[in-house]
Amino acid sequence: MNKKDKINDFVEQALTSADSCERAIAKPFLLTRINARLNQSKETIWEKAGWFIGRPSVAFSGLAILILINVTVIIYNRSEPASVATEQPAQENIDVYTYTTVSTIYDFENSEPQ
Amino acid sequence: MNQSEVLVSQLKQGNQSGFTALVDLYQDMVYNTALNIVQNVDDADDVAQEVFVQVYLSVNAFKGESKLSTWIYRITITKALDHEKKKKRKKRFGFIQSLFSGDENELHLPVEFNHPGVQLEKKERAAELFKALKKLPDKQRIAFTLHKLEGQSNQEIAEIMNTSLYAVESLIGRAKRNLKRILQNYYNDKFSDQ
Numbered sequence: 001m002n003k004k005d006k007i008n009d010f011v012e013q014a015l016t017s018a019d020s021c022e023r024a025i026a027k028p029f030l031l032t033r034i035n036a037r038l039n040q041s042k043e044t045i046w047e048k049a050g051w052f053i054g055r056p057s058v059a060f061s062g063l064a065i066l067i068l069i070n071v072t073v074i075i076y077n078r079s080e081p082a083s084v085a086t087e088q089p090a091q092e093n094i095d096v097y098t099y100t101t102v103s104t105i106y107d108f109e110n111s112e113p114q
Numbered sequence: 115m116n117q118s119e120v121l122v123s124q125l126k127q128g129n130q131s132g133f134t135a136l137v138d139l140y141q142d143m144v145y146n147t148a149l150n151i152v153q154n155v156d157d158a159d160d161v162a163q164e165v166f167v168q169v170y171l172s173v174n175a176f177k178g179e180s181k182l183s184t185w186i187y188r189i190t191i192t193k194a195l196d197h198e199k200k201k202k203r204k205k206r207f208g209f210i211q212s213l214f215s216g217d218e219n220e221l222h223l224p225v226e227f228n229h230p231g232v233q234l235e236k237k238e239r240a241a242e243l244f245k246a247l248k249k250l251p252d253k254q255r256i257a258f259t260l261h262k263l264e265g266q267s268n269q270e271i272a273e274i275m276n277t278s279l280y281a282v283e284s285l286i287g288r289a290k291r292n293l294k295r296i297l298q299n300y301y302n303d304k305f306s307d308q
Binding site for chain 2: 010015019
């Protein structure tokens with residue numbers, strides 16, 4: 001038998017090798033594994049949310065956003081003038097304000113006579 | 115009402131014994147079809163589980179326009195092809211990773227597949243046939259597999275693949291020609307090496 005015939009013979013054998021092939025049988029306890037999978041797929045919305053938040057990428061992104069918000073708030077508050085603290089009281093209240101704040105002898109001596 | 119219609123109506127009512135009966139009836143069909151496509155026993159088991167979960171979850175979408183077995187065949191083929199694509203993607207990613215890490219152990223070399231249903235004296239040739247099958251386009255491979263390994267008629271294959279009878283005949287014919295060419299090249303290389 002020459003090479004070409006041998007090759008053709010092998011090709012024919014390969015093509016017919018699956019002719020009387022029997023059906024493969026599924027592994028035992030397939031139903032148990034399917035039921036386990038079905039139970040897994042029946043997660044509640046909270047379990048799904050927990051699983052989503054628990055993912056490292058989501059958790060770290062969330063943490064980074066939280067830190068960023070905090071830093072932004074701190075920087076914003078520092079750069080803004082303390083407008084409430086430096087606000088001048090109205091003119092009619094100044095005297096009252098002065099009396100109430102006088103608390104030392106020095107303050108009494110230097111206070112303007114009425 | 116035939117058996118599959120009873121099973122479907124039981125399943126639609128959420129009857130667990132109906133689902134058990136359905137798995138019992140179709141598990142080997144699903145597993146064998148998946149095995150012929152993915153060519154790995156563990157992957158085929160995974161696909162079989164996915165198929166029955168899908169059947170359970172989407173039974174209400176089954177209108178009964180086709181046979182139950184046809185519908186299950188369609189799900190199996192889709193799931194098996196998806197599984198195969200996912201695995202190929204993973205392999206490609208693993209290969210790129212191994213290039214950077216220099217770890218040769220991460221390279222997953224293809225393992226020769228031996229179908230458990232093939233007779234012992236034909237195992238070697240059958241392994242070569244399955245290897246050649248992997249090189250066929252998806253449609254040709256599915257048509258050939260259903261015809262040769264599942265023993266389905268051309269009419270049934272046409273229903274499963276949602277195509278015409280003529281298209282199925284053409285696909286099977288082209289699959290055979292391509293397989294012959296692939297195997298000839300393979301044996302040519304094999305004998306020239308010796």
